[in-house]
Amino acid sequence: MKQIVILSGKGGTGKTTVAAALVHLASQEASIVFADADVDAANLELVLDPTVQETHDFASGKLAVVDPELCTSCGICAQVCRYNAISSTPGESHYVVDPIACEGCAACFYQCPEDAIRLEVPVAGQWLRSDTRFGPLFHARLFAGQENSGKLVTTVKQQGRLRAADEEREFLIVDGPPGIGCPVISASAGADLALLVVEPTVSGVHDLERALATTNHFRIPSLVVINKADINPKRADEIAAFCQEQGIEVVSRILYDDVVTEAMVQGLPVTAFEDGAVTAELEHVWRHVRDWLAR
Amino acid sequence: MIIAVASGKGGTGKTTVAVNLALAANSANSLFLDCDVEEPNAALFLHPTLEHRKEVGILIPQVDEAKCTACGRCAEVCQFNAIAVVGQKVLVFPELCHGCGSCTLNCPEEAITEVLNVTGVLESGPAGAIQFWQGVMDVGQAMATPIIHQLKTRSLEVQPPDGLAIIDVSPGAACPVVEAVHGADFCLMVTEPTPFGLHDLRIAVEVIRDELHIPVGIVVNREGVGDSGVDEYCAAEGVPILMRIPLDRRIAEAHSEGVPVVEALPEYRAKFITLYGRIQEEVAK
Numbered sequence: 001m002k003q004i005v006i007l008s009g010k011g012g013t014g015k016t017t018v019a020a021a022l023v024h025l026a027s028q029e030a031s032i033v034f035a036d037a038d039v040d041a042a043n044l045e046l047v048l049d050p051t052v053q054e055t056h057d058f059a060s061g062k063l064a065v066v067d068p069e070l071c072t073s074c075g076i077c078a079q080v081c082r083y084n085a086i087s088s089t090p091g092e093s094h095y096v097v098d099p100i101a102c103e104g105c106a107a108c109f110y111q112c113p114e115d116a117i118r119l120e121v122p123v124a125g126q127w128l129r130s131d132t133r134f135g136p137l138f139h140a141r142l143f144a145g146q147e148n149s150g151k152l153v154t155t156v157k158q159q160g161r162l163r164a165a166d167e168e169r170e171f172l173i174v175d176g177p178p179g180i181g182c183p184v185i186s187a188s189a190g191a192d193l194a195l196l197v198v199e200p201t202v203s204g205v206h207d208l209e210r211a212l213a214t215t216n217h218f219r220i221p222s223l224v225v226i227n228k229a230d231i232n233p234k235r236a237d238e239i240a241a242f243c244q245e246q247g248i249e250v251v252s253r254i255l256y257d258d259v260v261t262e263a264m265v266q267g268l269p270v271t272a273f274e275d276g277a278v279t280a281e282l283e284h285v286w287r288h289v290r291d292w293l294a295r
Numbered sequence: 296m297i298i299a300v301a302s303g304k305g306g307t308g309k310t311t312v313a314v315n316l317a318l319a320a321n322s323a324n325s326l327f328l329d330c331d332v333e334e335p336n337a338a339l340f341l342h343p344t345l346e347h348r349k350e351v352g353i354l355i356p357q358v359d360e361a362k363c364t365a366c367g368r369c370a371e372v373c374q375f376n377a378i379a380v381v382g383q384k385v386l387v388f389p390e391l392c393h394g395c396g397s398c399t400l401n402c403p404e405e406a407i408t409e410v411l412n413v414t415g416v417l418e419s420g421p422a423g424a425i426q427f428w429q430g431v432m433d434v435g436q437a438m439a440t441p442i443i444h445q446l447k448t449r450s451l452e453v454q455p456p457d458g459l460a461i462i463d464v465s466p467g468a469a470c471p472v473v474e475a476v477h478g479a480d481f482c483l484m485v486t487e488p489t490p491f492g493l494h495d496l497r498i499a500v501e502v503i504r505d506e507l508h509i510p511v512g513i514v515v516n517r518e519g520v521g522d523s524g525v526d527e528y529c530a531a532e533g534v535p536i537l538m539r540i541p542l543d544r545r546i547a548e549a550h551s552e553g554v555p556v557v558e559a560l561p562e563y564r565a566k567f568i569t570l571y572g573r574i575q576e577e578v579a580k
Contacts, residue, residue, distance in 0.1 A: 008305075009334050010305065010306060010334055011304065011307075011334075011466035012304060012305040012306010012307055012466070013305075013306055016491065039469075040467040040468040040469040040472075040498065041303055041304055041305070041466065041468065041494075041495040041498065043304070043490075043491045043494055043495065046490050046491060046494060061374075062374055080396070080397075080400060082394065082395055083395075100473055100507070101477075103393055103395060104374055105375070105395030106374050106395075106397060107395050107397035107400060110372050110397060110401055111400060142468070144468070144498070144501045144502045144505065144506050146469065147440075147470040149469040149470070150437065177467070178305040178306075178333075178334070178465075178466050178467070179333035179334060179439070179465060179466070180333045180334065180434060181333045181432065181436065181437050181438065181439045181471070182437035182438060182439075183469075184333075185437055199306075199551075200551060201550060201551035201552075201553075202336075202339045202551065202552065202553035203310065203334075203339060203550075203553075206336060206339060207334040207336070210333075210334060210434060213434040213435075214434050217434055217435040218435075228547075231544075231547050231548060231551050232548060232551035232552065235552075258520065261520045264489055264490055264491060264521070265489065265490060265521055265522045267490070
């Protein structure tokens with residue numbers, strides 16, 4: 001089983017559009033599993049028409065809770081908390097924990113002289129397995145303001161891997177999150193190839209450099225797709241030159257086309273929606289990725 | 296007044312709106328904080344002179360082997376598996392440590408002191424009349440939140456915003472977003488009128504308006520693409536749409552070169568001044 005992760009650094013460059021197209025094209029010739037690892041902005045499901053088969057609660061981390069009966073308002077908990085998560089409420093005789101600010105470190109739990117603090121394991125989200133006409137989709141919902149999205153990403157991806165291994169499927173395609181931090185590291189771990197989708201803007205160039213430094217840091221081979229390449233051909237050339245310097249191959253330059261948004265409105269991968277230049281370019285990307293992984 | 300600029304979905308134009316709002320507002324003593332520490336881009340548009348630089352990170356434990364009895368209490372209290380006792384040796388894993396200090400407090404021998412593990416840098420300096428700050432996380436690091444926290448604490452403490460402070464937020468709706476918008480008087484949400492834009496906007500509004508209780512208003516960017524879902528959602532939820540920016544190739548091209556819209560297309564200066572006025576009206580409500 002080969003694992004491909006779609007990344008970008010900068011958000012909104014077309015990761016999910018490319019991921020959905022690869023899912024559609026790969027499913028026509030191979031058995032695949034796919035996962036949406038952008039758990040706080042999960043969009044892959046919007047273009048794959050999934051039917052949810054399984055829903056599991058995702059419990060993670062700890063949350064401190066003060067027992068108002070036992071609290072004597074000594075204030076030690078608030079003093080030791082480095083996340084400003086504990087405060088006294090005017091008019092109340094006890095301290096309270098802000099569940100959004102609480103890091104779950106348990107420093108207050110161990111320091112409270114009255115044993116008035118307990119630790120709960122909150123349900124931070126759900127992970128789901130869905131059927132689609134392209135194969136099984138593993139995705140997740142992170143509840144509002146919850147942390148531990150890196151662990152939820154790992155869970156979603158691991159479930160996809162297990163399924164792919166069980167059924168001897170050939171490819172696991174992972175739609176990654178933006179940025180370079182914890183969710184990206186979780187989404188990329190174990191990948192055979194990272195496909196970086198970049199746009200030809202000053203921000204795109206800057207973010208690609210940081211995204212490539214990150215994949216290099218974790219020793220994941222990378223290929224680059226320049227999306228909306230005609231918005232600024234000069235910057236597209238600059239990206240190509242930078243990639244050449246770094247020994248990174250630019251697989252494709254996709255031109256801006258309204259059909260990408262039209263397909264999204266119809267809830268379809270763009271390659272299942274139209275038969276023009278964008279689809280031809282994405283077919284080229286898929287063949288290239290497939291052949292690269294078969295080397 | 297502190298205005299955060301967030302979005303949910305990435306690439307909808309947060310930085311564009313934040314930068315142009317800051318330039319158009321032209322407020323004395325204004326601050327601009329780029330809190331997208333994984334991919335900070337506002338400097339590419341505002342061209343600040345970065346005069347100050349400070350390494351930041353989290354405090355991680357350092358064990359004095361002369362005092363340590365390898366009792367294992369530190370490993371027992373650590374919720375993040377960042378410290379382990381193997382035989383007579385204590386191992387610290389900096390990349391797992393959240394810097395909470397619980398091991399230090401619980402060590403019966405007082406054998407633990409804390410040292411800074413650098414995970415990024417804060418940079419600041421003038422960009423015209425604007426005092427600019429940004430946080431830059433080191434490549435390979437996982438935790439953006441401590442850098443955002445220190446960026447906000449230092450900038451807002453060193454130079455409290457008697458005028459305007461604008462915070463450029465990262466995409467998504469998880470912990471870095473919560474840290475960046477925390478304490479803002481208003482959050483401007485930049486979206487595009489597409490199913491992806493709406494889906495992510497909805498989640499971000501649930502976090503910022505419903506959980507953090509910060510008033511929100513919408514900027515619809517690239518109006519003309521997509522569908523009417525965002526308009527219908529805003530009407531149903533009672534979220535005000537404060538500005539609409541049409542899909543315009545000239546804006547995309549200026550943006551791609553790092554030129555602020557108010558400079559490339561001067562008619563937008565008045566539009567962003569109007570946006571600032573509408574935000575002030577919303578905050579006054």
